[in-house]
Amino acid sequence: MMTPDFIYLLPLFFVGIGAISLMILSTFKTMTIRKGAIATLLFLVLAFLSNGYNLNSGDVVYSVYPFVDIFNKMIVVDTFSGYFSTILILGGILTILIGLHYFERHKQFTVEFFSLFLFSVFGMMLLVHANELISAFIALEIASISLYVMIGFQKVIDKRIEASYRYLVLGSLAGVFFLLGTSFIYAATQTTTIGTIGNMALNTVDSNAPLLIIGGTMILITFLFKIAAFPFQSWALDVYDGAPLPVTAFMAATFKAAIFGFLLRLVVVDFDLIRDFWDEVLVYVIIFTLAYGSFLAIIQKSLKRMLVASSIVHTGYLLIALVSIGVIGESAASSIIFYLVAYFLSAIGAFGLIAYISSEGQLRITYDDFRGFAKIRPYMAAMLSVFMLSLAGIPSTIGFIGKFYIFTGAIESGYAILAIVGIIATFISVYYYFKLIAVMYFYRSSELIDVPPLKGIAPIVISVIALTIVWGGVGNTLVAYFPGVDFLIDMANLSYESLFIWQ
Amino acid sequence: MDFGILSVIIFLPMFVALLMLILPIGAKGTRNIAFLTSIIIFILVSLVYYNFELSGYMQFREHHTWITTYGIYYSLGIDGFSLIILMLIATLIPSAYLWLWDGRTKGYWISMMLIQTGITGTLFAQDLILFYFFWEAMLLPVFMIIGMFGTGNRVFSTIKITVYTIMGSLLMLISILYLGVAFFNNYGFWSFALNDIVQITNLTRTEEIWLFAGFMIAFAIKIPLFPFHTWLLETYSNSPTGGVFLLSSIMAKLGVYGIVRFVMPIFPELYKEFAPFFVWIGIFGLIYFGIAALMQINIKKMFAYSSASHLGFIVTGIFSLNVYGMTGAAFLIIAHAMATGGLFLLVGKMEYSLGIKAIPALGGIAKKAPIFTVFFAIMLLCIVGLPGTSGFVSEFLIILGAFGFSPSAGIVSAFTVLVAASFMFWMFQKAILSDSGNDVSQMKDLNFKEIVGMLPLAFLIIAMGIYPDWFFYKIEPTIQHYLIDILEIRNY
Numbered sequence: 003m004m005t006p007d008f009i010y011l012l013p014l015f016f017v018g019i020g021a022i023s024l025m026i027l028s029t030f031k032t033m034t035i036r037k038g039a040i041a042t043l044l045f046l047v048l049a050f051l052s053n054g055y056n057l058n059s060g061d062v063v064y065s066v067y068p069f070v071d072i073f074n075k076m077i078v079v080d081t082f083s084g085y086f087s088t089i090l091i092l093g094g095i096l097t098i099l100i101g102l103h104y105f106e107r108h109k110q111f112t113v114e115f116f117s118l119f120l121f122s123v124f125g126m127m128l129l130v131h132a133n134e135l136i137s138a139f140i141a142l143e144i145a146s147i148s149l150y151v152m153i154g155f156q157k158v159i160d161k162r163i164e165a166s167y168r169y170l171v172l173g174s175l176a177g178v179f180f181l182l183g184t185s186f187i188y189a190a191t192q193t194t195t196i197g198t199i200g201n202m203a204l205n206t207v208d209s210n211a212p213l214l215i216i217g218g219t220m221i222l223i224t225f226l227f228k229i230a231a232f233p234f235q236s237w238a239l240d241v242y243d244g245a246p247l248p249v250t251a252f253m254a255a256t257f258k259a260a261i262f263g264f265l266l267r268l269v270v271v272d273f274d275l276i277r278d279f280w281d282e283v284l285v286y287v288i289i290f291t292l293a294y295g296s297f298l299a300i301i302q303k304s305l306k307r308m309l310v311a312s313s314i315v316h317t318g319y320l321l322i323a324l325v326s327i328g329v330i331g332e333s334a335a336s337s338i339i340f341y342l343v344a345y346f347l348s349a350i351g352a353f354g355l356i357a358y359i360s361s362e363g364q365l366r367i368t369y370d371d372f373r374g375f376a377k378i379r380p381y382m383a384a385m386l387s388v389f390m391l392s393l394a395g396i397p398s399t400i401g402f403i404g405k406f407y408i409f410t411g412a413i414e415s416g417y418a419i420l421a422i423v424g425i426i427a428t429f430i431s432v433y434y435y436f437k438l439i440a441v442m443y444f445y446r447s448s449e450l451i452d453v454p455p456l457k458g459i460a461p462i463v464i465s466v467i468a469l470t471i472v473w474g475g476v477g478n479t480l481v482a483y484f485p486g487v488d489f490l491i492d493m494a495n496l497s498y499e500s501l502f503i504w505q
Numbered sequence: 506m507d508f509g510i511l512s513v514i515i516f517l518p519m520f521v522a523l524l525m526l527i528l529p530i531g532a533k534g535t536r537n538i539a540f541l542t543s544i545i546i547f548i549l550v551s552l553v554y555y556n557f558e559l560s561g562y563m564q565f566r567e568h569h570t571w572i573t574t575y576g577i578y579y580s581l582g583i584d585g586f587s588l589i590i591l592m593l594i595a596t597l598i599p600s601a602y603l604w605l606w607d608g609r610t611k612g613y614w615i616s617m618m619l620i621q622t623g624i625t626g627t628l629f630a631q632d633l634i635l636f637y638f639f640w641e642a643m644l645l646p647v648f649m650i651i652g653m654f655g656t657g658n659r660v661f662s663t664i665k666i667t668v669y670t671i672m673g674s675l676l677m678l679i680s681i682l683y684l685g686v687a688f689f690n691n692y693g694f695w696s697f698a699l700n701d702i703v704q705i706t707n708l709t710r711t712e713e714i715w716l717f718a719g720f721m722i723a724f725a726i727k728i729p730l731f732p733f734h735t736w737l738l739e740t741y742s743n744s745p746t747g748g749v750f751l752l753s754s755i756m757a758k759l760g761v762y763g764i765v766r767f768v769m770p771i772f773p774e775l776y777k778e779f780a781p782f783f784v785w786i787g788i789f790g791l792i793y794f795g796i797a798a799l800m801q802i803n804i805k806k807m808f809a810y811s812s813a814s815h816l817g818f819i820v821t822g823i824f825s826l827n828v829y830g831m832t833g834a835a836f837l838i839i840a841h842a843m844a845t846g847g848l849f850l851l852v853g854k855m856e857y858s859l860g861i862k863a864i865p866a867l868g869g870i871a872k873k874a875p876i877f878t879v880f881f882a883i884m885l886l887c888i889v890g891l892p893g894t895s896g897f898v899s900e901f902l903i904i905l906g907a908f909g910f911s912p913s914a915g916i917v918s919a920f921t922v923l924v925a926a927s928f929m930f931w932m933f934q935k936a937i938l939s940d941s942g943n944d945v946s947q948m949k950d951l952n953f954k955e956i957v958g959m960l961p962l963a964f965l966i967i968a969m970g971i972y973p974d975w976f977f978y979k980i981e982p983t984i985q986h987y988l989i990d991i992l993e994i995r996n997y
Contacts, residue, residue, distance in 0.1 A: 425678065
């Protein structure tokens with residue numbers, strides 16, 4: 003049975019329509035933050051369900067160009083994009099659910115915020131569907147521009163405005179590199195469609211090879227900037243720190259997944275030629291990213307900044323798998339996809355919970371503010387510990403399995419040295435993640451601190467995330483026929499395979 | 506999916522602990538249930554012991570797929586060597602619970618149960634990733650129990666031991682991953698099961714040496730062997746009694762167990778090649794930590810070092826490459842765990858009653874607490890290896906093994922053991938027997954529960970000393986299997 007093309011685009015459609023309707027709805031006086039959030043969730047859930055329908059219907063692995071006449075293969079819907087859309091939509095849903103409390107407590111947030119939020123989700127989803135460089139650029143900018151505004155949404159706080167501007171200026175600069183790279187590639191190959199660039203490159207004359215390599219490198223620079231890899235990481239700490247916590251969570255967990263989604267498509271399907279050239283450079287990029295990120299994370303006193311700095315380290319791990327792709331294609335790509343899920347869950351949990359905690363009562367910023375937290379709020383402390391353990395990659399959490407795949411892949415592809423550097427970074431990370439657990443559990447709280455217990459839906463969401471993390475690390479030996487680690491790996495493999503279906 | 510008795514033994518404490526975590530039961534209720542759990546496990550373990558057949562091969566196997574893509578199995582099994590350590594754990598834990606009976610919080614009991622799951626899991630795992638999984642998971646409750654209930658500069662000690670052990674574990678992890686990849690390149694499919702990993706043939710010598718070192722460092726930190734011991738002192742002296750009990754009597758032994766279970770079959774050639782080195786490292790540890798123990802006036806620190814000293818001796822035994830040394834090492838694992846565990850419990854009580862740990866401030870305990878003194882004496886005699894205790898049998902066998910390995914090693918170790926013995930007597934005399942005029946009126950004698958808890962340890966120490974064959978026959982086939990089949994030594 004042929005599914006109409008329209009069905010394939012429904013997830014994108016729902017999110018896009020949602021963004022526009024919330025923009026209109028926000029003009030009504032009766033719209034409250036809560037109503038806005040519910041509307042946002044409604045659209046996201048619709049998108050999630052239609053996306054799930056696409057993933058489950060028809061073939062196990064699929065790849066479709068919807069409305070070829072109109073879009074001319076600019077957009078592709080395949081298992082890969084479906085898998086990433088799941089992550090992105092889920093990221094949106096979880097951010098709203100956990101952040102709702104924060105949004106309600108801080109007066110500056112209005113319903114327009116949710117419209118922007120949906121626009122950025124839309125941009126990210128478009129990015130993982132993009133099959134062509136120009137449309138990828140448009141998607142990237144939709145997502146980025148929405149984020150610029152979201153970061154500076156609390157206009158009364160100077161820090162926010164500064165972060166927003168910094169990100170705007172630097173992000174636009176990075177965008178320019180992308181465009182320039184695209185035009186170079188077009189000059190060399192007369193196409194911007196992924197999948198044909200590589201073929202054209204093979205047929206083209208040798209004199210065009212430098213153009214292709216320069217163009218590819220520029221695009222790579224844009225992505226290295228967006229994922230905050232060394233030496234383009236300097237913005238990350240201040241921007242992420244300046245953003246409101248739920249937005250930080252959203253950026254760290256979700257935006258990174260979207261960018262890696264497109265990067266994977268680009269690197270896996272095309273760019274064989276350029277990849278060989280990059281790999282050597284990337285090895286150094288990775289080592290410096292890991293080293294510098296670890297260094298930054300150690301010296302931070304603020305918990306939020308530590309998490310941000312450690313997200314640079316996680317970028318380093320992901321890049322390890324990226325260079326392994328050249329040798330062991332499938333398993334390395336799957337390990338990236340898996341690790342993204344693992345990091346996404348842990349990061350959104352950690353950021354989300356800290357956002358919740360600091361939206362109430364006194365602001366808790368530094369490690370010391372969490373002294374004796376376990377005595378006051380044992381439940382929250384336990385959940386926070388689970389997230390820290392997963393980020394540190396301790397067995398029985400999904401973070402361990404993620405690191406296991408990446409390091410195994412690195413050794414398998416001959417980059418044992420990267421695996422060792424990664425292990426050292428992991429070792430250092432134990433220090434700054436365990437420090438929080440130690441501070442929460444091993445000290446008595448000196449002052450009286452008012453953190454009310456979790457209210458509403460947030461505790462359920464948080465514990466579901468924590469359970470998923472543990473389940474993802476323990477796997478499916480206990481319950482048969484229940485999706486466990488194997489299921490996630492199979493899904494990652496399937497989405498990789500779908501990249502190679504040609505129509 | 507069917508689960509065997511070994512799975513139940515591993516996971517029962519964890520499930521009980523998680524249940525306690527959720528249910529609103531107080532510290533006392535949790536303690537009672539924890540004790541009951543440990544008794545049930547003791548019964549299960551006794552069943553395993555009874556049904557264990559006399560052979561050197563893995564028994565009670567459980568083998569399920571876990572992560573199929575990478576050939577990671579949920580694979581369990583025990584042989585004679587694991588069996589005796591299992592018996593040890595099952596006996597020690599209920600005894601320790603009786604000693605820790607009063608004044609502990611709920612978190613303490615939950616941590617203890619989680620540690621039990623970690624150590625039994627480590628003991629049964631027959632898959633490298635599964636082993637690593639338990640090995641690391643075991644660390645978390647230890648981290649919590651020292652950090653939350655320790656004394657002195659506990660946070661620093663906690664961070665120190667965590668950093669140390671995680672560094673070792675990560676080195677081991679990278680070796681494990683490397684082995685997995687090597688197996689894949691060798692045979693074309695993934696597996697981390699021990700039975701498969703031992704068949705790897707495509708490693709170069711340099712690679713093997715690095716991997717060997719990765720494993721050995723991880724285990725050496727846990728034991729601790731000589732250059733990796735610096736966490737020992739702070740951790741032992743700042744840990745709560747239950748923590749130091751588990752660390753010294755069980756977890757340190759798991760380091761030795763890891764060497765026998767994994768390093769020996771995976772790198773048999775290197776194991777034989779580096780055996781002289783480790784025999785001497787062990788003897789050096791015996792002497793070095795023995796001298797360090799002499800220097801201590803804090804009684805807890807003194808036992809910490811003397812414990813490390815004996816562990817060095819155990820390492821000498823397992824690397825002696827003959828049946829005496831290895832059996833002696835297995836025996837000393839038991840003897841030492843009983844005696845040191847018991848001593849740490851006794852010292853913990855003394856510290857709790859008197860609030861002091863320094864030897865010169867003690868003395869005259871024997872008058873105030875005669876039963877205490879009797880048990881203390883039994884444990885101490887076992888440590889020094891007096892004939893009639895299990896310590897004698899095991900130390901004698903290891904010295905024989907060391908002689909078999911090289912006469913000089915035998916002479917040095919025999920001499921050291923004698924000197925250590927005389928020192929221990931001096932300490933015993935000074936701290937417990939002599940009337941020094943210090944005020945020890947706060948010292949209480951053992952109560953009924955404590956006597957019940959200490960009796961099995963004392964009984965086993967004497968029984969194993971008088972009639973060791975009872976305990977040898979279960980482990981002997983395993984040791985022979987190690988020597989003949991794995992290390993391929995003909996004339997042991």
